[in-house]
Amino acid sequence: MKKGLLVLCVMLMVLPTMLFASGDQESVDDEIVLNLMHDKSGAPGWVPFFDHMSEVTTEATGYGFTNTVFPATDIYMAQVRSSLPTDEAPNMFTWWSTYRMKELADEDMLMDLTPLWDKHADEYGEDLRQAFTFGDAVYGFPLNNEYWPVWYNKEVFKDLSLEVPTTWDEFIYVCDTMLEAGITPFLSTVEGRWPTFIMFEEMIIGEDPDLYVDLCEGRAKYSDPRVVKAFELWGDMIRKGYFTEPGSDIWAVGAGQFNQKEVGMALMGTWYYGATLTPNGVPEENIGAFILPSHNPDAGNNIILEMGPLVVAKNAKNMEETMEVVDYWMSPEGNSAFVEQLLSFPGNPKGPAEFLPQVKVDLLNTINTENVRLLNRYWEATPTPICEVAVDEFARFMINPDSLETVIANLDTVADNYWASVK
Amino acid sequence: MNERKSKILISYLFVLPALLFVVVFLLIPMIQNVYYSFFAWNGLSKPIFIGLKNFQKCFVDPNFVRSFMNTIIWVVFTLLVPVSFALLVAVFLKEIKGGSFFKGVFFIPLTISFVSTGVIWINMFSTKGVLNTIITAVTRNPDTVSWLTQVPLNTIAMLIAWTWQQMGVYMVLFLMGLTTIPQDPIEAAVIDGANKFQIFKAVTFPMLQPITTVVITQAIVNSFKTFDLIYVITHGGPYRSSETMAVTMYRETFSMFNMGYGAAISLVLSAIIIIISGGYVKSQLKQDLLHY
Numbered sequence: 273m274k275k276g277l278l279v280l281c282v283m284l285m286v287l288p289t290m291l292f293a294s295g296d297q298e299s300v301d302d303e304i305v306l307n308l309m310h311d312k313s314g315a316p317g318w319v320p321f322f323d324h325m326s327e328v329t330t331e332a333t334g335y336g337f338t339n340t341v342f343p344a345t346d347i348y349m350a351q352v353r354s355s356l357p358t359d360e361a362p363n364m365f366t367w368w369s370t371y372r373m374k375e376l377a378d379e380d381m382l383m384d385l386t387p388l389w390d391k392h393a394d395e396y397g398e399d400l401r402q403a404f405t406f407g408d409a410v411y412g413f414p415l416n417n418e419y420w421p422v423w424y425n426k427e428v429f430k431d432l433s434l435e436v437p438t439t440w441d442e443f444i445y446v447c448d449t450m451l452e453a454g455i456t457p458f459l460s461t462v463e464g465r466w467p468t469f470i471m472f473e474e475m476i477i478g479e480d481p482d483l484y485v486d487l488c489e490g491r492a493k494y495s496d497p498r499v500v501k502a503f504e505l506w507g508d509m510i511r512k513g514y515f516t517e518p519g520s521d522i523w524a525v526g527a528g529q530f531n532q533k534e535v536g537m538a539l540m541g542t543w544y545y546g547a548t549l550t551p552n553g554v555p556e557e558n559i560g561a562f563i564l565p566s567h568n569p570d571a572g573n574n575i576i577l578e579m580g581p582l583v584v585a586k587n588a589k590n591m592e593e594t595m596e597v598v599d600y601w602m603s604p605e606g607n608s609a610f611v612e613q614l615l616s617f618p619g620n621p622k623g624p625a626e627f628l629p630q631v632k633v634d635l636l637n638t639i640n641t642e643n644v645r646l647l648n649r650y651w652e653a654t655p656t657p658i659c660e661v662a663v664d665e666f667a668r669f670m671i672n673p674d675s676l677e678t679v680i681a682n683l684d685t686v687a688d689n690y691w692a693s694v695k
Numbered sequence: 696m697n698e699r700k701s702k703i704l705i706s707y708l709f710v711l712p713a714l715l716f717v718v719v720f721l722l723i724p725m726i727q728n729v730y731y732s733f734f735a736w737n738g739l740s741k742p743i744f745i746g747l748k749n750f751q752k753c754f755v756d757p758n759f760v761r762s763f764m765n766t767i768i769w770v771v772f773t774l775l776v777p778v779s780f781a782l783l784v785a786v787f788l789k790e791i792k793g794g795s796f797f798k799g800v801f802f803i804p805l806t807i808s809f810v811s812t813g814v815i816w817i818n819m820f821s822t823k824g825v826l827n828t829i830i831t832a833v834t835r836n837p838d839t840v841s842w843l844t845q846v847p848l849n850t851i852a853m854l855i856a857w858t859w860q861q862m863g864v865y866m867v868l869f870l871m872g873l874t875t876i877p878q879d880p881i882e883a884a885v886i887d888g889a890n891k892f893q894i895f896k897a898v899t900f901p902m903l904q905p906i907t908t909v910v911i912t913q914a915i916v917n918s919f920k921t922f923d924l925i926y927v928i929t930h931g932g933p934y935r936s937s938e939t940m941a942v943t944m945y946r947e948t949f950s951m952f953n954m955g956y957g958a959a960i961s962l963v964l965s966a967i968i969i970i971i972s973g974g975y976v977k978s979q980l981k982q983d984l985l986h987y
Binding site for chain 2: 346347353376381462463464517518519520525657664667
């Protein structure tokens with residue numbers, strides 16, 4: 273009997289610990305260790321990159337951080353959102369820019385980084401600052417920048433005696449030549465939902481970049497004749513067979529098709545080079561990139577920009593130490609120390625970038641010298657409630673281009689409802 | 696404290712840890728779920744009380760209506776195919792030599808997680824997957840079948856994967872039921888000149904009723920709750936065409952962050968499962984009472 277009571281007492285003492293124990297940021301010897309959450313678990317996973325950065329920041333500021341990775345973006349978003357109002361909020365976490373960030377800023381969940389932006393004002397420039405400004409404050413900073421060019425297989429171009437297209441007509445010639453040779457011009461998919469916006473945004477910026485901005489910000493309607501025209505052109509391309517079938521795998525399998533000359537091109541962010549193409553055996557010397565020419569010559573040269581922000585949770589502990597780490601990370605040397613791991617473009621434009629592969633260097637030179645307009649990616653540039661519906665509607669259109677009328681009507685409905693709700 | 700009271704106290708103390716876990720990790724979230732179903736809440740801002748509007752939305756939201764219809768398709772198909780097929784397989788395996796080998800074959804998919812099953816079948820159904828390779832080889836037509844992007848073919852494809860995995864569970868349950876059937880009535884039927892089909896129809900199947908009730912109830916509940924397989928294979932897409940109620944609940948809660956609406960959908964789903972499965976079990980129990 274006494275033994276039983278003793279066992280029970282022990283169990284009851286241990287139980288609260290089991291139930292309510294939580295990891296503290298500070299280890300037993302009172303050394304401050306910050307934490308960072310992210311969802312970059314894909315190929316390559318970012319855990320070793322953040323581990324390396326922790327070593328760098330420890331050396332530079334005296335403070336390092338652990339990093340917690342989540343396997344799926346939706347789970348990650350739910351976890352971050354639920355932790356932000358509590359004192360278990362992460363010190364730093366990766367997020368998405370513009371509207372995806374705005375909802376967190378509006379709810380006062382993010383730390384105002386204006387003093388650090390003021391300190392680094394000469395490095396970042398006003399346009400980047402504006403992309404992270406909501407109200408009177410600046411939140412987060414760009415870890416890295418990714419551009420969205422057309423990746424092409426140089427061998428295919430060489431085999432078919434093709435030149436990199438600089439006009440829409442030349443681009444169509446490239447596609448038609450590939451088709452005649454039995455090569456599908458483009459990798460494309462509806463799998464995973466989000467990739468459906470890729471071609472949509474390209475078609476709209478190729479019609480008129482101002483229209484694209486107006487559409488994202490509610491000043492233009494999806495039923496605008498110029499939007500419809502862009503959709504119709506996209507539909508013609510689908511009908512002609514310019515794209516792989518909608519259920520395609522654009523990752524490992526897609527890279528294989530690219531490598532085996534079954535597919536000639538892929539319109540993807542610059543991360544696709546190191547995350548998908550080279551890890552799946554595509555030789556670096558076979559990979560080229562160009563900016564998709566606008567189908568409307570008056571639209572000029574445009575390319576989609578995807579910024580990868582890091583933000584600071586307002587409720588996180590050890591704020592002073594966190595700001596020291598962020599301050600260093602925003603600096604040219606701190607930022608490049610991180611993006612060098614990714615082989616990505618520095619978020620800080622003044623950051624050294626000599627580590628980039630030649631194909632990315634060439635692309636950056638083109639962007640910097642040929643008056644190319646940078647436009648925010650649709651995923652971030654348009655409000656999330658619209659985007660989440662839109663990607664499904666784009667999928668409907670990709671599977672059946674004849675559904676254009678329905679798609680336009682549904683897009684207008686969701687956009688009208690959203691903009692009416694925020695007025 | 697006398698001996699009896701002390702024993703009772705210790706019993707309660709032993710139950711306490713488990714009870715605490717149930718309260719903290721099940722009951723409180725359930726109560727919270729009911730509470731939030733009456734609110735408009737995005738998970739960040741202050742919840743706004745909107746009464747029954749989330750429940751009213753269920754009846755007018757085309758996505759919910761579609762997912763409800765898809766769920767019904769899943770339930771009906773599950774009752775018609777995996778359950779019926781499992782019963783047939785169980786009956787045949789009981790009769791044939793080497794049945795244990797085939798039991799293993801049908802049972803193996805059950806030991807694989809739904810996520811792994813999803814990945815296996817994604818590869819089977821992919822453009823360059825086994826199925827398309829066979830179809831192309833047989834028909835000599837290079838055009839592949841878009842198993843996962845054509846509606847309603849994508850739902851049918853997932854139901855095939857579902858059958859492959861679920862059949863093993865029901866087969867094992869039916870085999871258990873078959874072993875408990877006494878041989879006397881079967882021998883009597885043989886003496887009366889009944890053939891195998893007549894024996895099955897008039898003796899075996901009626902005597903299997905208790906286990907059939909368990910299987911059908913489980914099948915109804917499982918198919919209503921289907922989430923992981925669909926989420927892995929199609930994410931409920933394309934354009935939300937293959938969502939079931941569980942997937943819609945997840946999408947609204949964790950993609951759209953309509954937390955209140957997601958909570959309402961989960962309650963509607965729970966109510967449907969309780970009413971249908973509870974009603975079925977009750978009707979079967981009544982029949983059992985009539986028999987005895």
